[in-house]
Amino acid sequence: MASQVPTIEVPTDAELLQAQADLWRHSLYYLASMGLRCAVQLGIPTAIHNLGGVTSLPDLLTALSLPPSKQPFLGRLMRVLVTSGIFAASNDSDVEIFRLNPLSSILVDGVAADDHHIQTSFVLAVTSPHYTEAALGLADWFKKDTLGPVSSPFEDVHGAALFDDSMALLDKEFDALVNDALAAHDNLGIGAIMRECHALFNGLESLTDCCGGDGTTARAITKAHPHVQCTVLDLPKVIDKVQPDGVVNYVAGDLFHTVPKSQAVMLKLVLHHWSDEDCVKILSQCRSAIPSREEGGKVIIIDIVVEPSLGPIMFEAQILMDLAMLVYTRGRQRNENDWHELFMKAGFTDYKIIKKLGARAVFEVYK
Template identity: 40%
Template sequence: MEFSTNELLEAQAHVWNLLLGYVKSMCLKGAVELGIADVLKKHGKPMELSDLMSALSISPTRTDSFRRFMRTLTHMELFAEKPGHEVKYLLTPSSHLLVSGETMNVMSFVSLCLDPMISDSTHVIGPWFKSPKETPFELYFGKGLWKLADEKPEFKKMLDEGMASDSRVVTDVVMMKCGHVFRGLKSLVDVGGGEGTMARAIARAFPETKCTVLELPHVVDSLKKDDSVVNFVGGDMFVSVPHANAVLLKWILHDWNDEECVKILQHCKEAIPKREAGGKIIIIDIVVGATSDPHAHASETQLLFDILVMTCIPGKERNEKEWGRIILAAGFKDYKITPFLGLRSVIEMAQESTP
């Protein structure tokens, strides 16, 4: 097939754009490390470049370079410009998520994903396809993510903080946008619920719901025992799940392959009553191709995150067909997907009565 010169020049621009994609990530990382969002938030109004540099303790000798840096960040819509005699900068919804004092901030998650322990393993995605190693991470570092995290306390802390940061954001959005899915439940088990961020939010919003967190015994042992809002149970979701009206799986199943997901769902199915008794399973996860985000880049973001998951762990992000396959294999007859949460969706299903 022959291509015209114009087509090839357009293709070059496209390839260059893909080539330089990592620079966008590094600009984001630089913005977080400098604390630009914090300074703009504290200032409370649009800020001139010189004032912003002064507040960030950046030398005037870097003025031209920093202007170019901010020009790129505003093009990326991380910040916005207010035109005038002197351009002034202000926050956008995206940079609001980078304000350290806000409940909904993603700084720890950004730091985790852009740490060399995570990003470096993407260098071997190509060779990994011909490797016997389970993941590119294992090919690059010689061992799996979770094992390496256990050996490196600083990385483990970053991993935990990044996951906790994302959990707080998701929890806030879930309770604002789709809290009704928890209404009327007598009891709920949050499988793999970590420190109980989500379970506490549900218990506070619906005091009539008894909330339990199922976590690995060593995780439960490390938590404070003075929690009167939720109950913590040490156990293994591959063995059994405590009985409850509902089971919540928030960003759990993407960590596992299809066969493992079916086992988890089967144990969850055994833990809940039939549909007419109010039993149900609630999954919060990415459904590739389903999004409430109106921006065109949302689906691409889901695909890219799936590659990151593939790089680090033997899990995957699934489209509706793939979700349907494991849900039906676990013995459920139907399911409902609602893209409430930007890139993520709520999936609900119930256990049918035996005829």
Template identity: 40%
Template sequence: MESPDMLNAEATLWSQIFSFLKSMTLKCAIEIGIPNAIHNHGQPMTLYELHDALSLPINNKPNLRRILRMLTHVGFLSVRQNTGTDTELVYDLTPISRLVINKPNSSSLSSFVLAMLDFTFVKSSLHLGDRLKQDKLETFEMAHGCTLWELTGQSPEFNTLFSNAMASDSSFLSDFIIKHGNVFQGISSLVDVGGGSGSVSMAIAKAFPDIQCTVLDLPHVVSHLPDDGLVKFVSGDMFCYIPPVDAIFLKWILHDWADEDCIKILQRCKEAIPPRDAGGKVIIVDAVVGSVSSTTYRESQLLFDMMMMTVCPGGKERDEDEWWNMFKEAGFSSYRIIANLGVRSIIEVYP
């Protein structure tokens, strides 16, 4: 190998090695409040303005500049020369950083980011090699001595962190799901299985008042949630029983489980809904690997597949053939994929 090729290979290797620091820099930006500060300021900010607004120690101004340099490099912020100056730079929000601004009546993904980059999840990824060398424990169990779902039941703090992350994702995605309103046409009742705090169900109920929406989830998830008349919350186990309904809604549920577990869940779904000619169906929101041509979407699907390998026993992202094989095994006759949710898709499955 020629010297330039070797040096390019080394640079690429370094980029791969240290890519985790892009994520940690993003986490830092949200924790110290950079996106919120620029948003609240109403216009781009200089390093000095940001330093003052964030109330950071004076000796951390050079470190803040280094953080901002990385954030602009990865596209989280934009940077330009300040008008009328030769050296001063101003930093502004981009579409990515606008996703994590915390403001009233707006969906923010900051809770999702902070949860996914919490050490609870990061620690699990350190055991990937150990997991592949043996066939007993999963990576999350290696890291924490219990499964993800056991930890949510044991630790109120982690349960809140995880629930807030899922709720923020649901709030963000609900508007895009509602735009595909034809999916919900002709439905009078719907059960949101594993729907958590009910963010998506509430959006569906508001957009389609004729649909009676129920959230089914584990007791520690829904027992404290009030019944506001818009959405009903029911404690239960999706592996055992799902209340009879026109349609079942499964958002980001099946990718948490191995194929045999998904088939059990789908069988419970099939038992709960009427035949297709009576309007029965299952509506799934999940990734279909390879269904989109965008390189960014594809990489995000593959990265989240690695995430599932580290946190959920048997959890994975599936391609279309893998989905169809499970649907057939569970007794369903056909399906339709609507690939218009970015990384994820809507899949209608018919009995």
């Protein structure tokens, strides 16, 4: 008897046509990312800013010093970027006008402002050949069986890990770009934290900012709370490049092995780069560095908390960041239950969420 051939439910004509359109969208989304990369490389956000925040296509072409023959093609690029929400547009007397919006404003270079942490390095890093090649190797990575800790697809493809000395040996310029991108990503929103969570630092005498880089966050804390003595802990290769300012203390070290003792320890967008096992090790070191809750001791964690209730756009951003952690690091994004489990495994007794700010939340965790 002939084997039965599996059947499939055939979509209606309308469903089939919609499915094809959806397939185009999902298969070609990467071109929107490449369009964003192109806009950053050309300096389109900065050019629009320098033109007063609003411009026509011919004026933009001139400001970018592009050949006149490329004007129609620039218009097509801008149409995609407007549709993607990267720029705003309107018609003024039948002339299309392009404007900056909040997204493109954080891609404007050459602006001095406390809350302006330009994100161009983040865009250039995550759309780079190194990152895209790692993503292209995802299927092969899934098929590979390994013993011991599972490396990331990025490590499999490149034989080096992000933020590690091996990356600098592989490509020094790319390593510098990635570290710039990390700093830009981590520093964005410091002002919002200072304003929305001002009481977070009340009563503190000392704080250690783990993986605090050049001390941007620590300086923002001391500016808003001069009574807090801030220490930045980071790897020697980071601390060696910092110019002491007399405001923040800098300590070279590894948070897996020691964390300077202080009343509070802060981990801002650090733990999502690490596996659960590594997070427990890090949190255990932080727990050893602080006094009891009764003495004002606490660990402050600022990180993404995956939560569908934030709405489809924010949730999509969170789960895409989780996929990014899968491809590029050994870490992941976590929901509140995941965070609770980590805290308990590391020996903490309690925690509370102080504030939710966009895709991330601010935790206080207690011994």
